Amino acid sequence: MSNTEHTSLGPGAEFDRIRQALARLGPNAVGAGDDCAFVEVGAERLALSCDLTIEGTHFRAGWLAPVELGWRATAAALSDLAAVAARPLGVLTSVAVPAEWPEEHFADLMEGVGEAARSAGAVVWGGDLVRADRVVVDVLVAGRLDGEPVRRSGAQAGDELWVTGVLGGPFRAVAAWNAGTEPDETARARFTHPVPRVREALWLKDRGARAMIDVSDGLVADAGHLAAASGVGVVIDPDRVPLHPAVEVVDEALASGEEYELLLALPPGAGAAAAQAFRAAFDLPLTQVGVVEQGAGVQLRRRSGPVNLPPLFGHFR
Amino acid sequence: MSNTEHTSLGPGAEFDRIRQALARLGPNAVGAGDDCAFVEVGAERLALSCDLTIEGTHFRAGWLAPVELGWRATAAALSDLAAVAARPLGVLTSVAVPAEWPEEHFADLMEGVGEAARSAGAVVWGGDLVRADRVVVDVLVAGRLDGEPVRRSGAQAGDELWVTGVLGGPFRAVAAWNAGTEPDETARARFTHPVPRVREALWLKDRGARAMIDVSDGLVADAGHLAAASGVGVVIDPDRVPLHPAVEVVDEALASGEEYELLLALPPGAGAAAAQAFRAAFDLPLTQVGVVEQGAGVQLRRRSGPVNLPPLFGHFR
Numbered sequence: 001m002s003n004t005e006h007t008s009l010g011p012g013a014e015f016d017r018i019r020q021a022l023a024r025l026g027p028n029a030v031g032a033g034d035d036c037a038f039v040e041v042g043a044e045r046l047a048l049s050c051d052l053t054i055e056g057t058h059f060r061a062g063w064l065a066p067v068e069l070g071w072r073a074t075a076a077a078l079s080d081l082a083a084v085a086a087r088p089l090g091v092l093t094s095v096a097v098p099a100e101w102p103e104e105h106f107a108d109l110m111e112g113v114g115e116a117a118r119s120a121g122a123v124v125w126g127g128d129l130v131r132a133d134r135v136v137v138d139v140l141v142a143g144r145l146d147g148e149p150v151r152r153s154g155a156q157a158g159d160e161l162w163v164t165g166v167l168g169g170p171f172r173a174v175a176a177w178n179a180g181t182e183p184d185e186t187a188r189a190r191f192t193h194p195v196p197r198v199r200e201a202l203w204l205k206d207r208g209a210r211a212m213i214d215v216s217d218g219l220v221a222d223a224g225h226l227a228a229a230s231g232v233g234v235v236i237d238p239d240r241v242p243l244h245p246a247v248e249v250v251d252e253a254l255a256s257g258e259e260y261e262l263l264l265a266l267p268p269g270a271g272a273a274a275a276q277a278f279r280a281a282f283d284l285p286l287t288q289v290g291v292v293e294q295g296a297g298v299q300l301r302r303r304s305g306p307v308n309l310p311p312l313f314g315h316f317r
Numbered sequence: 318m319s320n321t322e323h324t325s326l327g328p329g330a331e332f333d334r335i336r337q338a339l340a341r342l343g344p345n346a347v348g349a350g351d352d353c354a355f356v357e358v359g360a361e362r363l364a365l366s367c368d369l370t371i372e373g374t375h376f377r378a379g380w381l382a383p384v385e386l387g388w389r390a391t392a393a394a395l396s397d398l399a400a401v402a403a404r405p406l407g408v409l410t411s412v413a414v415p416a417e418w419p420e421e422h423f424a425d426l427m428e429g430v431g432e433a434a435r436s437a438g439a440v441v442w443g444g445d446l447v448r449a450d451r452v453v454v455d456v457l458v459a460g461r462l463d464g465e466p467v468r469r470s471g472a473q474a475g476d477e478l479w480v481t482g483v484l485g486g487p488f489r490a491v492a493a494w495n496a497g498t499e500p501d502e503t504a505r506a507r508f509t510h511p512v513p514r515v516r517e518a519l520w521l522k523d524r525g526a527r528a529m530i531d532v533s534d535g536l537v538a539d540a541g542h543l544a545a546a547s548g549v550g551v552v553i554d555p556d557r558v559p560l561h562p563a564v565e566v567v568d569e570a571l572a573s574g575e576e577y578e579l580l581l582a583l584p585p586g587a588g589a590a591a592a593q594a595f596r597a598a599f600d601l602p603l604t605q606v607g608v609v610e611q612g613a614g615v616q617l618r619r620r621s622g623p624v625n626l627p628p629l630f631g632h633f634r
Contacts, residue, residue, distance in 0.1 A: 037442035039407060039459070044359040048442060050457055052411035054449045090356060094369035094411075094455045125354035125365060128455075132371045138411045138445075138455035140367055142356070 034151050034229075035083035035214060036143070045145040046089075049080035055135040058258075063177055066105040068192040069137060070112025076216065077139035078120045078196035079260040083214040085150045085205040086143030088120040088198060093127035096136035113139070120198045150201070152229035155211035155265035159292040161234060162271050164197055164261045165284055167219055168247035171256030187246040194260040200282055201262060207274045208267055215259040219289070222263055223298045230265070233295030239302055242287040254300075265292055351468050351546075352400035352531060353460070362462040363406075366397035372452040375575075380494055383422040385509040386454060387429025393533065394456035395437045395513035396577040400531040402467045402522040403460030405439035405515060410456050413449035430456070437515045467518070469546035472528035472582035476609040478551060479588050481514055481578045482601055484536055485564035488573030504563040511577040517599055518579060524591045525584055532576040536606070539580055540615045547582070550612030556619055559604040571617075582609055 036047035053073040055061060064072065074091055081088050093113050097106050106129070114124050122141070155161075169190025176183035183191070201212065213226045219241065227234040238250045247253050266274065271288055278286040300307045353364035370390040372378060381389065391408055398405050410430050414423050423446070431441050439458070472478075486507025493500035500508070518529065530543045536558065544551040555567045564570050583591065588605055595603040607618075617624045 037407075037409065039442060041363060041406075041461075042359045042361040044361070046358060048409055048457075048459070050409045050411045050445050050455065052413060052445045052447050052453065052455065054413055054447060054453065057413065057447055057449045089358075090354075092354065092365055092367045092457065094367045096369060096371055096374065096453075125356060128367050128369045130369050130371060130374055132374045134451075136369065136371060136413075136453055136455075138367065138369065138453075140365075140409065140457040142365070144358075 034149065034153075035080040036086065036149070038084075038145065038149060047081055047084050047086035047143045047145055047149060048140070049077055050138055050140045051077035051080060053137045053139075060177065064192055066108035067112040067115075069135065070109040070114075071116045071193055072112075072191075073137040074113045074116035074139050074141075075194045075196045075260060076258065077141040078116065078122070078198060079194070079214040079216065081120075081141050081143040082196045082198045082201040082262060083150075083212050084145070085201045085209075085212065086145050087202070088117070088122035088141060088143045090123045090125040090142055091117050092125050092140040094136070094138040094140075095127060096130045096132035096134070098133055098135065099131050109137070116196075120196055150205050150209050150212040150264075152211055152213050152226050153231075155226055155230035155232050155234075155292045157232055157292055157294045158268050159210060159265040160268060160271045160288050161223070161236065161263065161290040161292060162266055162275070163215070163219065163242065163263050163287055163289050164200055164278075165259070166242040166244045167215065167259055167261065168253035168256045169244035170194075170258045171252045172244065172246040172248075175252075184246040187244060190244060191258070194258065196260055197262045200278070200284065203278065203281060204262065204264055204274075208270050209264045210267060211265040213263050215261045215263055216257055218255045218257045219259075219263065220254045220298050220300075221257070223290075226263060226265070227296060227298055230292070231296075233293045234290060234298045235293055235301050236290035236298060237302060238300055238307065240287065240289045242285050242289075351466065351470075352397040353403065353466070355401075355462070355466060364398055364401050364403035364460045364462055364466060365457070366394055367455055367457045368394035368397060370454045370456075377494065381509055383425035384429040384432075386452065387426040387431075388433045388510055389429075389508075390454040391430045391433035391456050391458075392511045392513045392577060393575065394458040395433065395439070395515060396511070396531040396533065398437075398458050398460040399513050399515045399518040399579060400467075400529050401462070402518045402526075402529065403462050404519070405434070405437040405458060405460045407440045407442040408434050408456055408458050409442050410444035410454060412444060413447050413451070413453035415450055415452065416448050426454070433513075437513055467522050467526050467529040467581075469528055469530050469543050470548075472543055472547035472549050472551075472609045474549055474609055474611040475585050476527060476582040477585060477588045477605050478540070478553065478580065478607040478609060479583055479592070480532070480536065480559065480580050480604055480606050481517055481595075482576070483559040483561045484532065484576055484578065485570035485573045486561035487511075487575045488569045489561065489563040489565075492569075501563040504561060507561060508575070511575065513577055514579045517595070517601065520595065520598060521579065521581055521591075525587050526581045527584060528582040530580050532578045532580055533574055535572045535574045536576075536580065537571045537615050537617075538574070540607075543580060543582070544613060544615060547609070548613075550610045550614055550616065551607060552610055552616045552618050553607035554619060555617055555624060557604065557606045559602050559606075
């Protein structure tokens with residue numbers, strides 16, 4: 001989800017728009033500037049987020065089977081809960097489908113929603129269904145926080161920057177589709193069946209993760225959000241970024257969005273032991289990609305020296 | 318919101334689709350078949366709902382200023398909380414806007430969201446913003462329940478069927494736009510600035526409302542949902558339906574959706590005194606439109622005898 005704290009967003013026109021809008025709401029808008037909103041309900045604290053998926057913006061007809069669309073939209077929303085280390089409780093879905101969709105497509109879509117929810121320990125609470133001339137899926141997720149969430153704003157100069165999994169698969173899948181070819185199967189699966197890192201996030205919180213964000217806009221863009229929220233600079237070494245096997249050049253992995261991996265800051269020295277145990281626990285790499293420094297923004301720096309930021313990619317660009 | 322209980326939905330292809338989809342989710346789908354999902358959080362009980370508004374389905378370009386769109390989408394979702402007599406806490410919004418929208422349009426839209434939320438005692442928790450080629454607004458609302466919600470399923474044979482406000486304004490507004498003319502100003506306001514009956518609902522619950530639903534699909538259609546959920550039949554007298562002044566024939570008021578008035582069942586004899594006090598408290602009519610009987614479905618019956626159901630109207634039909 002986007003944010004409601006004016007100081008904690010990275011650069012970009014979309015974020016300027018949200019800032020402008022929420023500034024006008026004044027005290028009627030609350031929120032913590034994180035992947036989720038945090039809401040006290042009695043003695044409990046909930047994390048809430050919503051994630052909107054629209055045909056033509058996030059995918060094109062033919063890229064995703066309905067069951068994959070349901071999974072993917074739900075996984076994207078659940079990933080926001082992972083980013084703050086909340087335990088998923090349930091989901092609500094608002095769905096628009098074209099009138100010409102076969103009956104079973106909607107049921108397939110909801111089956112994907114249900115599978116993704118179940119995989120994260122959540123249930124489907126209900127939703128809204130309307131007709132439109134393109135497919136829209138909005139997924140609202142609610143999770144329970146045990147104690148404090150992990151925020152974007154906790155990174156400190158000297159911390160190490162780590163990322164789960166490997167990056168670049170979704171970029172390669174979209175690039176193949178846009179070129180009129182079929183993607184590599186494993187790259188395609190990273191786009192169609194992303195895995196929200198819910199259990200991984202709880203584990204990483206226990207190991208001292210000080211700041212966290214999910215990689216939805218791309219590694220460099222999301223590192224920028226984390227840096228802005230924490231009031232620090234972030235340095236990423238492109239040579240250390242863990243690449244999906246289908247990646248051809250590292251820029252693809254730096255820009256690839258909708259990865260739903262976790263980017264996090266760990267205290268100095270905490271990561272090396274954590275990485276081994278993490279791999280053993282989850283069969284997934286945990287890789288240091290950079291460091292947190294005083295300053296602002298994101299720099300790319302190889303051991304041989306600074307490099308220019310690649311152009312950032314939005315949806316389909 | 319639509320429903321997750323298979324037995325409590327009225328007729329119609331949309332509802333068949335939801336039934337089919339949720340049947341396949343099995344025990345992974347929960348819900349009470351009401352306007353909201355009910356979720357226990359610690360000692361609290363929340364009502365949650367989401368409501369999706371899409372350009373081309375719910376409105377066309379030029380019908381609504383952005384601030385009106387934000388209000389309307391939020392009011393529609395808040396009305397689901399009213400329907401179960403929940404106290405609104407907050408809203409999340411997922412918004413898609415075209416790239417060519419002026420910057421201030423999105424801020425205006427969010428101002429409308431904020432105004433509607435504030436009018437109902439709720440705050441804006443945050444949201445998601447993406448670009449698309451048409452406007453999409455999904456609003457998630459959460460409210461707190463004091464004790465039991467008022468459900469759709471509580472109507473009993475012998476109850477009286479009452480409705481708040483006057484009906485038909487939104488129908489007339491859409492009809493005027495579809496005819497290429499400007500609507501009557503008060504009819505237009507019923508479409509652009511619907512008022513969720515949040516306080517009215519709490520009041521009606523205290524006066525013994527046994528079953529309630531908001532009029533979003535149209536009086537006859539929503540009476541059908543209530544009848545199906547309660548396992549009863551409903552009889553509506555068209556001559557008793559309170560008409561918006563712009564209404565030309567009563568069928569318009571029977572079919573007019575997106576009214577966001579409340580349709581409710583009161584125990585026999587409870588309504589007459591309630592109606593006077595209701596009008597004094599809210600400056601709004603509360604009108605008996607029919608009765609609840611044994612049986613199933615909705616019948617229209619004048620004192621002079623039965624009449625045929627008018628064709629039901631979906632969006633723009």
